[in-house]
Every structure is written in structure tokens, then in C-alpha cells.
Amino acid sequence: xxxxxxxxxxxxxxxxxxxxxxxxxxxxxxxxxxxxxxxxxxxxxxxxxxxxxxxxxxxxxxxxxxxxxxxxxxxxxxxxxxxxxxxxxxxxxxxxxxxxxxxxxxxxxxxxxxxxxxxxxxxxxxxxxxxxxxxxxxxxxxxxxxxxxxxxxxxxxxxxxxxxxxxxxxxxxxxxxxxxxxxxxxxxxxxxxxxxxxxxxxxxxxxxxxxxx
Amino acid sequence: xxxxxxxxxxxxxxxxxxxxxxxxxxxxxxxxxxxxxxxxxxxxxxxxxxxxxxxxxxxxxxxxxxxxxxxxxxxxxxxxxxxxxxxxxxxxxxxxxxxxxxxxxxxxxxxxxxxxxxxxxxxxxxxxxxxxxxxxxxxxxxxxxxxxxxxxxxxxxxxxxxxxxxxxxxxxxxxxxxxxxxxxxxxxxxxxxxxxxxxxxxxxxxxxxxxxxxxxxxxxxxxxxxxxxxxxxxxxxxxxxxxxxxxxxxxxxxxxxxxxxxxxxxxxxxxxxxxxxxxxxxxxxxxxxxxxxxxxxxxxxxxxxxxxxxxxxxxxxxxxxxxxxxxx
Numbered sequence: 338x339x340x341x342x343x344x345x346x347x348x349x350x351x352x353x354x355x356x357x358x359x360x361x362x363x364x365x366x367x368x369x370x371x372x373x374x375x376x377x378x379x380x381x382x383x384x385x386x387x388x389x390x391x392x393x394x395x396x397x398x399x400x401x402x403x404x405x406x407x408x409x410x411x412x413x414x415x416x417x418x419x420x421x422x423x424x425x426x427x428x429x430x431x432x433x434x435x436x437x438x439x440x441x442x443x444x445x446x447x448x449x450x451x452x453x454x455x456x457x458x459x460x461x462x463x464x465x466x467x468x469x470x471x472x473x474x475x476x477x478x479x480x481x482x483x484x485x486x487x488x489x490x491x492x493x494x495x496x497x498x499x500x501x502x503x504x505x506x507x508x509x510x511x512x513x514x515x516x517x518x519x520x521x522x523x524x525x526x527x528x529x530x531x532x533x534x535x536x537x538x539x540x541x542x543x544x545x546x547x548x549x550x
Numbered sequence: 551x552x553x554x555x556x557x558x559x560x561x562x563x564x565x566x567x568x569x570x571x572x573x574x575x576x577x578x579x580x581x582x583x584x585x586x587x588x589x590x591x592x593x594x595x596x597x598x599x600x601x602x603x604x605x606x607x608x609x610x611x612x613x614x615x616x617x618x619x620x621x622x623x624x625x626x627x628x629x630x631x632x633x634x635x636x637x638x639x640x641x642x643x644x645x646x647x648x649x650x651x652x653x654x655x656x657x658x659x660x661x662x663x664x665x666x667x668x669x670x671x672x673x674x675x676x677x678x679x680x681x682x683x684x685x686x687x688x689x690x691x692x693x694x695x696x697x698x699x700x701x702x703x704x705x706x707x708x709x710x711x712x713x714x715x716x717x718x719x720x721x722x723x724x725x726x727x728x729x730x731x732x733x734x735x736x737x738x739x740x741x742x743x744x745x746x747x748x749x750x751x752x753x754x755x756x757x758x759x760x761x762x763x764x765x766x767x768x769x770x771x772x773x774x775x776x777x778x779x780x781x782x783x784x785x786x787x788x789x790x791x792x793x794x795x796x797x798x799x800x801x802x803x804x805x806x807x808x809x810x811x812x813x814x815x816x817x818x819x820x821x822x823x824x825x826x827x828x829x830x831x832x833x834x835x836x837x838x839x840x841x842x843x844x845x846x847x848x849x850x851x852x853x854x855x856x857x858x859x860x861x862x863x864x865x866x867x868x869x870x871x872x873x874x875x876x877x878x
Contacts (some may be wrong), residue, residue, distance in 0.1 A: 358875055361572050374573070375877065377863055378802070449802065506875045516872060517803035523877075 349407075355499045356403055363400045369393060382447045395440035398432045399498060405429040406492045430473045433491070438466035450517050454524035461528050465494040486539055493531035501527025572876050577869035579862065580810075580826055583670075584845035585817050587855045610657040613679070613688065617713040618840050619732035621650035621668050623725050624716055634725060638779070642752050644827075646725060649834035651823075651841045652704070652713065652732055654690075662692055667841040670825030671700055696720055706730075737821055737840045741792035741851070749835035751811055753780040753828040780807040791816050791857040801860060806868040813861040816854050820846045 365374045371383045382388045405428045408414050408421075415422045445458030472487035504523040508514065623646055625632065636644040650668040657663075657679070665674045677692030687709035694701035699721050706715020717728040756779065765771045785808045789800060792815075801809070814829050821842025824830035833839045843849070850858070 358572055361570075362876060365573075374871070378867055380863075451799070502875050502877055505877060509873060513805075515803045515805055516868065520877065 352407055355503075356400070356407065358502075359403060359498060360400055363396055366393065366396050378449065379447070387443065388447065391440040391443040394436050395444060398436045398440075402429060402432045402437050402495055403498065405432070406495055409488065409492075426476070430469055433469045433495075434466060434473075438462050438469070441465065448524070450521045450524060454521050457524040457528075461494060461497065464532075465491065468494065489535045489539065490532060493535045494528050496531055497528035500531055504530075570874075572874050573870050574874055575870070577866075579865045579869050581862070582814070582817060582822065582829075583825060584843075584847060585822060586847060587850060587858050588847055612711070613657060613708055614654050615734045616737060616840060616842075617652040617654070617732035618735040619650065619713075619730055620647045620834070621717070621728050621730050622647040624727035624729040636754070638752060638754055642750060642754075644831050647834075648830065649839065649841055650730060650732070652706075652730070662690055664692065666694075666704075667823045667844065669830060670823050670844055671698070672823065672844045673698060673701060675704060677704075690715075699723065702726075735840055737842050739820060739849075740838075741819060741854075742790065743819055743838055744790055745786050745811070745815060746836060746838075747787070748837070749832060751782045751786070751807065751828065751832040753807065753810075755828060756780055780805075780810075782807040782811045786811045786815070791861065792819050792851070792854055795853055796857045796860055798860070801864050804864065806865055806872070809861050809865040809868065813858055813865070816850070816858060817846060820849045822846045 376383050405425045442459055442462035445462050448455045448458045468487050468491040472484050472491055475484035501523050504526045505519055508519055634646050648669045652666045654664040660678050660680055662677050662679050673694045675692040675694045679688055679690045681688050687707040689707045691705050693703045702717050702719035704717050706713055713732040719726045763771055763773050785804055789812050791812050818833045818839050821840055823841035823844050
């Protein structure tokens with residue numbers, strides 16, 4: 338079963354809405370302001386130039402990474418406008434490998450919530466870089482099934498920006514736990530959940546096809 | 551795979567319809583009037599008539615000083631609850647009593663000069679004292695100026711180290727008559743003093759309505775709306791923001807109720823008289839708390855100023871981002 342068929346209109350609408358919310362979050366940091374939202378709690382870090390560049394590099398590119406990746410799953414777009422798929426793909430890959438993942442690693446080292454969440458974000462940044470780079474390499478080799486698999490993994494991590502916040506919203510609404518405890522939980526849930534879902538999906542596909550026609 | 555997405559979508563649309571989904575823009579963090587941390591020293595508010603002038607007749611010394619206790623509704627009957635009493639779901643009652651500091655500052659002849667601090671008001675009073683017979687207690691009749699809508703007249707007597715009396719407002723305010731029974735207390739700023747187990751903190755001005763359902767089986771159930779108020783946890787008994795510099799790591803996991811109490815305890819240690827009712831009711835119940843000033847801006851230590859800044863940052867963050875779609 339092709340991914341494109343599974344992505345019904347409802348899912349695209351949901352993704353579009355969350356992209357809109359992420360855009361709202363991004364806009365809080367436009368223009369550059371060291372004392373707003375998340376940065377209000379990062380006074381020590383944001384005084385350092387390397388963190389300033391990392392933070393704003395990450396925040397200013399990630400929204401485009403999210404958007405560029407969204408349409409890549411559509412078989413319609415891939416079949417009819419292969420150039421669009423490749424161009425958006427290069428934007429996706431370029432922004433991640435050159436900016437979003439390295440800056441994510443720097444920020445991860447300084448993450449709130451102590452070693453536990455710092456580990457999660459650093460691991461995420463490394464895997465994100467790794468999956469995306471591998472997917473690019475496989476595309477160059479025209480190994481489409483594997484390219485697709487690694488792009489799914491890459492986008493699972495891209496989407497963690499959204500799912501982390503959804504988990505946080507849900508957990509707070511139901512349990513109202515202390516804020517950092519919540520953060521330490523969603524720092525892992527946000528991406529592990531997505532990645533496990535993708536791995537399961539891919540495993541299912543492999544087993545279906547191996548059963549034979 | 552469609553349905554989970556759609557239901558989250560609908561949930562978030564609903565959140566959005568109530569305002570900004572990523573931030574609670576209406577969230578305000580109450581910083582009590584007269585407590586803001588200022589970098590340049592504020593000119594000290596003219597000190598109220600200095601307490602106890604030694605040099606007065608020593609026989610008046612027993613009357614001079616801060617008399618502290620509760621300023622209660624005077625309805626004629628004891629334990630009279632009326633529609634001015636406050637009842638909350640969790641068995642929390644506030645019968646509109648406030649801690650008062652009635653300070654007799656100077657006695658010259660039979661003239662009495664003093665001031666009272668209660669519920670965020672600091673008002674002077676002047677009057678006379680006298681006694682009918684030698685065996686009778688010293689009676690005081692003093693009046694407040696009258697240019698504040700909560701001004702009135704005190705009538706009290708002092709006997710055996712207890713001050714007892716009534717108060718009548720000039721104007722037609724909600725609670726016109728009050729009674730009180732006070733004891734002399736001396737205020738001393740102690741940065742080490744901590745919150746004790748007394749009245750619970752309940753912020754009844756901010757509530758989330760929650761539907762509660764009780765299922766009795768056989769298809770019978772009862773539904774009602776319960777109010778959820780911000781309260782505090784054990785942290786308020788453990789964290790002292792006046793005697794040591796707080797670290798980010800001990801503050802970043804606290805919810806708004808705790809942050810608010812820990813910050814306001816700094817003010818309470820300085821004898822700040824609270825205008826905010828839930829806070830006032832909470833601190834009044836602390837046995838060591840005496841309302842002394844309505845403006846304490848020049849009283850903070852540098853350590854306290856830093857802690858206030860830190861606590862406020864996390865309070866604002868909690869108010870704006872805890873309930874929203876975001877990592878906050």
C-alpha cells in the first residue's frame with residue numbers, strides 16, 4: 338500500500354493546522370529578541386553568541402523543513418512533478434544537514450530538564466542528521482525503496498516538533514503534572530513515538546510483500 | 551489513522567476559539583502594589599509616626615506598640631455566617647476576617663496618636679484615652695481622617711495585656727461594623743522564618759470548572775460542576791527565598807501556585823499588608839505574620855531581589871505557556 342493513499346485529506350488538514358501553530362510559535366521570535374517566550378528561561382545560554390546563532394538558526398529554518406517535507410509524501414506530486422519533489426527535497430535535506438540538525442545538537446546540550454532530556458535531544462539531532470544524510474545518499478544511488486524508508490524516519494523526527502507539543506498539551510490537560518517532569522517525558526515521547534510508528538509501518542510492509550503475491 | 555488526527559484537530563480548534571492556542575495572552579502575574587523590585591532605591595515612604603517613644607510616661611508603655619489579631623465582622627452573634635462569608639468546595643471558609651495591626655505610637659497627656667494596617671490599608675488615627683474609675687480599664691476612642699472610603703472610628707479598652715473593642719465605618723461599606731481582640735506583638739524581620747501548617751492556600755479568584763461524574767451503577771449517575779482552584783504543594787514549606795539564592799533547578803519544576811506563594815512569602819516576612827484576598831487570607835493565618843507596611847520596595851535584600859526576579863520569570867512562563875500547545 339502506497340503511503341500516498343493512506344494520507345487522506347484529514348491528515349493533510351491536521352498537518353497544515355499544526356504547521357500553522359508552529360508558524361505562530363516561530364513568529365514570536367521575529368524579529369530577533371533575546372527575551373521572549375522560551376528564551377526568557379535561557380538567560381545564561383542566550384548571552385553566548387554561539388547559542389544565539391544556534392537558536393535563531395534552528396528556529397528560523399525548522400518551519401521550512403516542516404513545510405518542505407509535507408508534500409513529499411504525495412505520489413501525485415512525485416509522479417507528475419518530479420522536479421518539484423527533487424527541489425523541495427534538496428531544500429529539506431540542505432536545511433537539516435547544514436542548519437537545523439547541528440544547531441539542534443548545540444541546543445540539546447543546553448536543554449532544560451537536566452541530563453535526561455539533554456540526552457534525548459542530542460540523540461534526536463544525531464539520528465535526524467544520520468537518517469536524512471542516508472536518505473540523500475540513497476536517492477543519489479536511485480535506491481528508491483530505501484530512500485523512502487529513511488525519509489520516513491527523517492520526517493518522523495521532523496514531526497517530533499509537533500508531536501512533542503501535542504503530548505505536552507494532552508498530558509497537562511489530563512494530569513497537570515509539574516512542568517519539568519512533563520518536559521522530561523515529552524522530550525522522549527515526542528520522537529520515540531513517531532519513530533516506533535514508522536518502524537512498525539515499514540516492518541508491516543516488508544512482511545506483507547514477503548508473503549508473496 | 552484518520553480519527554485520532556481529526557479529534558486532536560477538533561480539540562485544538564476549540565482551544566483556538568478561546569484565544570491564542572500557543573500562549574495564554576490574558577495571563578497576568580499579580581505583583582502586589584508596593585512590592586515591585588526597583589533598581590534605584592525608592593525614596594522611603596514617610597515613616598508612620600515612629601513607634602514607642604521612650605521618654606513618655608512609663609505608665610503609658612503598656613499601651614504603646616503593635617496590637618495584632620483578627621479584625622472580624624461584628625454581627626452581634628458569634629459564629630454568624632451570612633452572605634458575606636466565603637465558602638469553597640473543599641471545606642474552605644473565609645468569614646471575611648483580616649489580620650490587623652493596631653499600632654499605638656504616641657501618647658501625650660490623654661491624646662493618642664497611632665495608625666492601623668489591615669487588608670492593604672495603612673491609615674492613621676487620633677483620639678483620646680481615659681478611664682471612668684481607677685478600677686476601670688483604660689478606654690480609647692480614636693478616629694481615622696475620613697478621606698478614605700474605608701475610614702471609621704475605633705472604640706477599645708486595654709486590660710491585662712489584651713486590647714478589645716469595636717470599629718464603625720463612616721461610610722456605608724459592605725462590612726460596617728467590626729470587632730477585635732488583640733495582643734501586643736513585636737515585629738522583627740527574620741529571613742529564616744518559614745511557612746507553617748495553617749490555613750491552606752486556595753486562589754478562589756481563578757478557577758477551572760470541571761465536570762465531575764459519579765456513577766452509582768444501574769444507569770444511575772450524578773453530574774455536577776466542580777471548581778478547580780490553584781493551590782500549593784509541600785514545596786512552600788521547604789523553599790525559602792529570603793535566606794539563600796535559589797537555583798534554576800529547584801524552581802523550574804514548580805507550578806504556578808507554589809511559585810506565587812514562595813515569592814509572596816518574601817513580602818510577608820517584611821510585613822507586607824496584602825491587597826490580594828486569597829494571599830491575605832493565607833498569610834494572615836501564619837502565626838508569625840504581622841501586617842506592617844503597604845510599601846516594602848526599599849526593604850528587600852539584594853538576595854531577595856534576585857530570587858524575586860527568578861521566580862517571576864517562571865511564574866510568567868507558567869501563566870502563559872503551561873496550558874497551551876507548546877513546549878513550555
